[in-house]
Amino acid sequence: MSQTAIRSACLPSGQDVSFFEEKGYWVSPVIFSNEELERIKEHQDMVYRGQYELGREPVCNWLEGQDNPAALRKTDNSHWADGTLRQLALDPTVGAIAAKLMNADAIKLWHDQLLYKPARKSAKESANVGWHQDFSYWQCAQEPTLITAWVAFHDVDLSNGCMQMVPRSHKWGLLNVSDFFEQNMDSQKDQMDVPDGEELTTVPIIMKAGQVSFHHALTIHGSGANTSGEPRRSMAIHLMTGDTVYSGRPRGEGHFNAKMMAGRVGERFEGDAWPTLFAAKS
Template sequence: MDKRTKGGSLSKEQQLFYEREGYLVIENLLSEEEMLSVRQAMTGKVSMIADDLFASGLITDKLEGLPFQSRLAGLFESLTDKHFLKYGRGWRDRLPGYFELMSNPNILDAVESLIGPEIFASPVYNVRPKVPKVAAGAVPWHQDKSYWPGSNANPVITVWISFVDATLDNGCLHIKPRTHLSQLLDWHNEQYSGTGYTALHEHQLGDIETLALPVKAGTAILFNDRLLHMSTPNESDGVRWSVDLRYQPTDQDPMLNHGIGFLARSSKYPNRVATLEDWLAERMEHQARQ
């Protein structure tokens, strides 16, 4: 299949599908090796949470022998939503594994096919541990753009990646194709989970059929920031681990009110592309030492 002459890894058919439907599923975008550093970062965070829960007297066993997919679920099995939300509904720790993920050439090649080679990695990235029986795990119908309604950041591409198999049982992503063609809808903050997620009312969803997207680990789902989407509760025994990253052209608003993003790729200014050292220091671009 032909690829765009301007670069990128997506075929013309894939690009047209994304433009028409508002999303694209790319299977096996990341290998097990490429996911390893991210899983290690997640594992380190879980260990820090276990230490904190243990020190607070909320647990008596850190469950260090449990595997990646089930340890966090075990830690919160006898605790409440409030205990879980102490650590946030999504994590944005500046850990090397996350920078390595956001800078992954396979991801940037796919994004380049859609917005060109001048790519800014948004500060709005989230590590999502969807824990069984925790209300914060279920995300209501919404548009990502509701989180930056005053921004001119459009198009913003979300790259959602599952680090375990995402299934109907553990709360995979659900979308409404082609809804990205509408404007930002009026939204409200939901009240049931304690998270304040932006949400839409049932009557705003229209009659477009909902599409569930169960995927294997390492699969990426790219979608437009106006696409209606949600995820269901986790009814399994393990954690549904995912990460949602966001990318936009460099001439758009960097959304500084959400944090510090970074220049991830540039054909015009390759010497300005941020390094791990820059990102850890919260610099948007590379600054050569004098």
């Protein structure tokens, strides 16, 4: 991973931005090469072995030989631990795309999630990601001025548990059902209070390795089981606009970003904990 310049050919057009504003998601062209992805996967495995080359432990890391191999692996802030993963989480092209989609002058890292969905070995194992809105977990932010960039390390489709989006759901506000860890996704859909005049439809986000999907913090999304026989690897790079401020809401106080703000209600998330991916030239 040595790329530092913005890859302008990957930036969204005006039509792409309009699609994102209407649907709540958008998929980029291929940004990362197979060679880059192979190196990223090597460093992903280093983190799972507890090898932290930057000397800092990430949040909630899955560890080899200690944790359930059939479980979904979700490591928060892997960029604290590893230089290659940090370079991915702070990629300037990803930041520039997010800025265009969110009509923002600056994009900062909210946090990253390194993800590994193991292949299902029995009907009892699924490692689903339940239907959820990211902002339901991020209410330490005053407004949903956040966007996620999901980097596919492999080709993904329904067979290996690709993400699925609910178009237009970012226009519905926070719904009554949102649970990342829920395995019964059909039951979740039955319980959702969908606004009058709207329809809950799902769209599979089929991608090539190295593509990046973007979705708004209120867009409902989830993913099913990996039945492909091989693990599905990815990183979710959670991002915020430069004017995102700390709310102090009780429902958001459990998030580690809230704890790092140390009670500074109404102030922007600024400092080393939230590095900048993109800033417009003045």
